[in-house]
Amino acid sequence: MNVTINGAAYELPDGATVAHAVQALTQATSGIAVAVNDEVVTRGAWSSTPLTERDRVEVLTAVQGG
Template structure:
């Protein structure tokens, strides 16, 4: 199944979840926020939120420094 993660196309297996999409980009879970089709997904729902064909996922990570 094709999804867009942070603007780039990715192939994920059918039934893939938001958690699997996040793992494509970063091993981190702390300081990470996710939006699915412009709606924020709570961290507690990542494992149970299934992705569909052509979904758009945005994964944002907190950055420290100055």
């Protein structure tokens, strides 16, 4: 299935979840927020939230700085 992650096209297997999308983009395990089609998905729901064709996923990583 084709989804858009942070503005770029990705091909993910059928049945992919939000967790798969995060893994496709980053190896980070903390400091991450995700929204699918402008709706925030809590971390506890990543592995149980399925993606569908043409979903728009935004994966945001916290960055420290000054």
